[in-house]
Amino acid sequence: MSISKEAYTVLESIVGAEYISDDPAVCEGYRSGPGGYESGLGYERVMTVIPGCVIMPNSTEEVQRIVKVCCRYNIPYVPYSTGFYGPRSHPHVDGALLIDLKRMDEIDIDDKHWFAVVGPGAIYSPLQEEAMKRGGYVVIGGGGAQASVIANLIGDGWSPLSHRIGLPHRRILGTELVLPDGELVRMGSLAQQDDPFWGEGPGPDLRGLLRGYTGLRGCLGIVTKMAVKILPFQPERLEPTGISPHTSLALPEKRVKWINFVVPNKEAQVKAMFEIGKAEIAGAVTKVPLFWRAIAKAECKEEFWDLWGKENSDSINKFFIVRVLLIGFTSEEQMQYDERVLMDIMTEVGGEARPTKPSDESWIKNADSAGMWMMCGSYVSVDYVIETLSQATQHGETYADLKWKYTPPLMPDYGDPGWFQSFELGHQGYSEFLVYWDQDQDTNGVDLFYVDTAKMNIKNRAYTSLLGPHQPLYLTGPKYGPNYHTWLLRVKEEFDPQWVCHPPVPLAHDVFMERAPWMKSMKDWEVPKDLPK
Amino acid sequence: MAERQTKIDVKKLFAESPKTPVKLDITDLNNFVYDMSRCIKCKGCTWVDHIYMPGAQFRTKCPTATRYLYDSYGANGKMRIGIALAEGKLQWTDKLLEIIYADPLCGACDVGCKRNLDLEIGLTLEALRVKAVQDGVGPLPAHKKIAQNIEKQHNFFGSPHNNRTTWLSKAKLTPAQKADVLYFVGCSASYSNPEIAQATANILKAAGTDFMLMPDEWCCGNTVFSVGMIEEARALARRNVEEVKKTGAKTVLTSCAEGYRMWKVDYPKLLNCSTDDLGFKVVHLVEYVAEQIKEGKLKPTKSMNMRVAYHDSCSLSRLSEPWTPWEGERGWMGMVEPRLTRRRGTNGVYFQPRDILKSIPGLELVEMPRTRENAFCCGAGRGTKEAFPDLAQWSARHRLEEVKYVGAEALVSACPWCKNNFAQAVKEDGDAIEVLDISEVILASIATKG
Numbered sequence: 001m002s003i004s005k006e007a008y009t010v011l012e013s014i015v016g017a018e019y020i021s022d023d024p025a026v027c028e029g030y031r032s033g034p035g036g037y038e039s040g041l042g043y044e045r046v047m048t049v050i051p052g053c054v055i056m057p058n059s060t061e062e063v064q065r066i067v068k069v070c071c072r073y074n075i076p077y078v079p080y081s082t083g084f085y086g087p088r089s090h091p092h093v094d095g096a097l098l099i100d101l102k103r104m105d106e107i108d109i110d111d112k113h114w115f116a117v118v119g120p121g122a123i124y125s126p127l128q129e130e131a132m133k134r135g136g137y138v139v140i141g142g143g144g145a146q147a148s149v150i151a152n153l154i155g156d157g158w159s160p161l162s163h164r165i166g167l168p169h170r171r172i173l174g175t176e177l178v179l180p181d182g183e184l185v186r187m188g189s190l191a192q193q194d195d196p197f198w199g200e201g202p203g204p205d206l207r208g209l210l211r212g213y214t215g216l217r218g219c220l221g222i223v224t225k226m227a228v229k230i231l232p233f234q235p236e237r238l239e240p241t242g243i244s245p246h247t248s249l250a251l252p253e254k255r256v257k258w259i260n261f262v263v264p265n266k267e268a269q270v271k272a273m274f275e276i277g278k279a280e281i282a283g284a285v286t287k288v289p290l291f292w293r294a295i296a297k298a299e300c301k302e303e304f305w306d307l308w309g310k311e312n313s314d315s316i317n318k319f320f321i322v323r324v325l326l327i328g329f330t331s332e333e334q335m336q337y338d339e340r341v342l343m344d345i346m347t348e349v350g351g352e353a354r355p356t357k358p359s360d361e362s363w364i365k366n367a368d369s370a371g372m373w374m375m376c377g378s379y380v381s382v383d384y385v386i387e388t389l390s391q392a393t394q395h396g397e398t399y400a401d402l403k404w405k406y407t408p409p410l411m412p413d414y415g416d417p418g419w420f421q422s423f424e425l426g427h428q429g430y431s432e433f434l435v436y437w438d439q440d441q442d443t444n445g446v447d448l449f450y451v452d453t454a455k456m457n458i459k460n461r462a463y464t465s466l467l468g469p470h471q472p473l474y475l476t477g478p479k480y481g482p483n484y485h486t487w488l489l490r491v492k493e494e495f496d497p498q499w500v501c502h503p504p505v506p507l508a509h510d511v512f513m514e515r516a517p518w519m520k521s522m523k524d525w526e527v528p529k530d531l532p533k
Numbered sequence: 534m535a536e537r538q539t540k541i542d543v544k545k546l547f548a549e550s551p552k553t554p555v556k557l558d559i560t561d562l563n564n565f566v567y568d569m570s571r572c573i574k575c576k577g578c579t580w581v582d583h584i585y586m587p588g589a590q591f592r593t594k595c596p597t598a599t600r601y602l603y604d605s606y607g608a609n610g611k612m613r614i615g616i617a618l619a620e621g622k623l624q625w626t627d628k629l630l631e632i633i634y635a636d637p638l639c640g641a642c643d644v645g646c647k648r649n650l651d652l653e654i655g656l657t658l659e660a661l662r663v664k665a666v667q668d669g670v671g672p673l674p675a676h677k678k679i680a681q682n683i684e685k686q687h688n689f690f691g692s693p694h695n696n697r698t699t700w701l702s703k704a705k706l707t708p709a710q711k712a713d714v715l716y717f718v719g720c721s722a723s724y725s726n727p728e729i730a731q732a733t734a735n736i737l738k739a740a741g742t743d744f745m746l747m748p749d750e751w752c753c754g755n756t757v758f759s760v761g762m763i764e765e766a767r768a769l770a771r772r773n774v775e776e777v778k779k780t781g782a783k784t785v786l787t788s789c790a791e792g793y794r795m796w797k798v799d800y801p802k803l804l805n806c807s808t809d810d811l812g813f814k815v816v817h818l819v820e821y822v823a824e825q826i827k828e829g830k831l832k833p834t835k836s837m838n839m840r841v842a843y844h845d846s847c848s849l850s851r852l853s854e855p856w857t858p859w860e861g862e863r864g865w866m867g868m869v870e871p872r873l874t875r876r877r878g879t880n881g882v883y884f885q886p887r888d889i890l891k892s893i894p895g896l897e898l899v900e901m902p903r904t905r906e907n908a909f910c911c912g913a914g915r916g917t918k919e920a921f922p923d924l925a926q927w928s929a930r931h932r933l934e935e936v937k938y939v940g941a942e943a944l945v946s947a948c949p950w951c952k953n954n955f956a957q958a959v960k961e962d963g964d965a966i967e968v969l970d971i972s973e974v975i976l977a978s979i980a981t982k983g
Contacts, residue, residue: 025628028617028623029605029607030604033570034570035569035571035573082576103602105592126586126589146576146577244648245647247582302869305547305866306543309542311541366584370573
């Protein structure tokens with residue numbers, strides 16, 4: 001279903017004929033699945049449709065005008081930066097206008113004050129390259145180097161580099177947000193002047209409109225510009241080497257170095273991370289899922305399974321690795337000092353350094369998320385939590401335990417407890433649990449697992465980052481709020497009374513629960529008889 | 534609920550899983566449904582490899598996605614469109630034909646995708662064009678005209694077939710009647726770029742290499758193959774391969790990247806054999822010359838004081854890995870059996886042309902931000918310039934911005950189609966950039982005999 005001819009004509013007058021299309025082939029190209037992040041699951045099949053029309057604005061003003069037209073003609077719309085973030089960033093209702101923001105891809109660096117002003121179409125790797133040319137860096141989130149900087153920062157944007165420079169969304173500076181009715185909100189220092197150098201400003205902090213807990217998938221407006229802080233790195237060039245698929249950054253070893261350690265047990269793992277943070281050394285400290293090592297070694301899917309098939313539950317669950325990135329931020333001597341301290345810590349916990357390549361394949365410039373699809377074809381990070389270091393490991397283990405119930409269709413992984421690392425110099429512990437499956441199998445179990453994890457987190461009183469946009473709001477809101485859902489829906493009603501901005505988010509997963517018959521057995525919480533929208 | 538595995542028997546899981554037969558056969562789009570359905574929209578097809586990402590400028594490597602912007606024009610969009618076509622849920626329209634054909638099939642998407650995944654994007658795009666022809670809607674009128682030219686005059690341009698060897702008159706040499714090396718000149722060098730054919734012939738002469746021509750050379754069929762006219766292309770492949778076999782030549786040498794790809798990759802693909810089974814070796818001039826320089830048979834001694842950027846012609850670089858036919862079945866977790874060695878563009882002809890240029894005294898080779906497997910295509914190849922001249926010229930201009938960015942005086946490529954497309958843009962814009970084929974540069978740098 002396309003939008004009315006009259007509305008189309010008005011929209012066309014804003015961007016020009018070249019940048020709007022309701023052609024069925026053009027719209028088909030914007031389909032969410034069947035592949036991709038979280039795709040091939042029930043949510044994607046039940047909740048997403050192709051857009052009725054696609055439009056590509058080139059400025060904040062054009063976005064404002066488009067949104068106002070949508071309000072006038074009651075056209076549901078969805079902001080879209082790269083489309084990588086799976087079904088939740090695609091239209092959920094027929095006849096929606098997909099606002100493709102890729103033309104707004106500016107990356108302007110303020111060389112004096114070290115921040116970058118980016119548009120929603122800008123992705124991470126060019127930003128990182130520009131930052132590194134200047135001796136600076138940003139965190140490329142686990143979402144990948146191909147993720148929109150703005151979309152990823154609104155959602156989460158963390159990576160192992162968050163050990164040193166903290167949670168990236170805390171480095172959001174001046175930001176422009178077009179509200180669902182087209183009004184422009186300028187946040188932080190932009191509220192008072194054109195310089196976006198600072199994130200806070202006088203009056204209420206409106207960044208909650210961007211994020212809720214961890215992002216609202218564009219249901220409260222469209223960010224058209226954001227300033228992001230750049231932090232000091234080190235001056236030497238990380239030289240790209242190799243030919244695809246074997247490309248990596250050659251590290252200047254006296255200034256940047258990864259070292260992998262094997263430690264005796266989980267307690268040693270946690271203690272090592274804690275001590276490294278306490279000593280205020282290292283640029284990244286992480287323990288990644290062990291099958292990532294097999295992904296990195298394998299040339300192809302079949303080779304991955306050759307390697308993974310050689311493992312067993314002991315080799316996985318009794319293997320404790322701590323991967324540390326040392327960076328000589330200020331000098332070679334500083335890195336030498338850090339390395340000596342690190343070796344002392346590892347001696348104390350019984351860690352043993354393993355030979356580590358003097359290169360970086362993933363995290364500094366290329367967060368290699370695309371490889372996650374190699375072994376099974378389908379993937380989603382079902383949850384991430386930010387806890388203490390000791391709590392974070394327990395989180396992963398509870399997930400691994402619950403996962404058995406849904407394996408298959410989930411990938412057999414011997415109970416690997418997921419990804420675990422230090423944030424903010426060990427002040428926080430991060431756990432992320434990723435699941436993989438083949439979308440050609442019966443995937444209902446994956447849908448069930450998804451919601452079951454929310455119930456498990458509620459039971460275990462774990463903070464779950466994805467509760468806002470990725471779980472039924474009426475399940476998670478009362479438990480985490482106690483009135484998170486009421487708050488969020490009031491805000492939604494206030495700013496988007498017509499619910500034209502990416503409906504039915506933030507109630508999309510609630511609607512999915514209603515529509516998908518195989519989810520009925522899971523539902524044991526109260527919902528209004530008629531969901532609000 | 535599964536029992537808690539202490540060990541996974543991958544072979545058993547695969548053996549017990551349902552299987553789908555699959556072939557690397559572009560005449561049936563259904564062979565690529567798995568590949569299309571696993572596209573994850575990471576747009577590795579569009580972005581420069583993130584490790585090599587040069588910064589805020591020159592971020593993309595796909596001409597089509599960069600020019601038209603809509604996702605639908607990028608490989609990620611075409612994978613979704615392809616599924617809809619395979620399932621009969623999308624009808625052919627002029628816009629859809631534009632989406633499928635406004636694309637130089639340069640392989641940037643395929644290599645980018647295969648950095649992380651095992652998806653056959655390039656073959657899928659070829660299969661979409663074959664389907665367009667099978668469904669009676671493709672190719673486009675401009676392509677049909679070329680097919681007619683080839684049918685009537687055996688060349689791309691429709692020029693008189695008898696003029697095919699006119700370039701020889703200025704080459705001041707006579708090819709051998711019989712030799713181990715057969716120089717396949719190609720339509721472009723035969724008719725529109727005789728300077729390339731003449732330079733190539735003289736380089737071979739300078740190296741002391743006897744060479745022959747095909748007794749009756751016909752078009753390689755690049756365009757008809759690339760636009761999906763698979764039967765016409767197969768007939769040409771069969772005919773040309775047989776003609777070479779009759780000559781007894783051991784090596785077919787080309788000076789055209791598109792022709793090189795046809796002989797080395799697409800003829801075996803069309804004839805269901807491997808490159809090694811063709812019965813002769815296929816080399817591009819740059820491979821041959823690099824070897825001759827290494828062996829001391831050719832010596833670039835004449836100084837060329839210029840700053841030069843080298844443009845990787847797609848068909849010589851990321852598209853040029855040899856072909857091996859494969860068929861098998863897909864099972865558990867999408868694994869295939871027997872094992873498939875994917876063509877990922879790793880072993881393209883990247884270093885030889887650079888080695889040659891670096892060996893020339895006085896010549897300064899500078900790399901553009903997007904090089905080798907990340908190079909931005911000139912936009913002319915595989916039927917694009919004929920049907921979408923605007924896209925071809927836009928792409929050339931976009932690439933020329935990189936030449937200016939690195940301050941090169943000349944742009945060198947190893948394909949006449951690249952040269953012509955760049956030269957046209959340079960001429961129209963009045964740019965102070967010289968556009969040269971590498972054969973001309975090599976010839977100018979060596980002392981020729983007689």
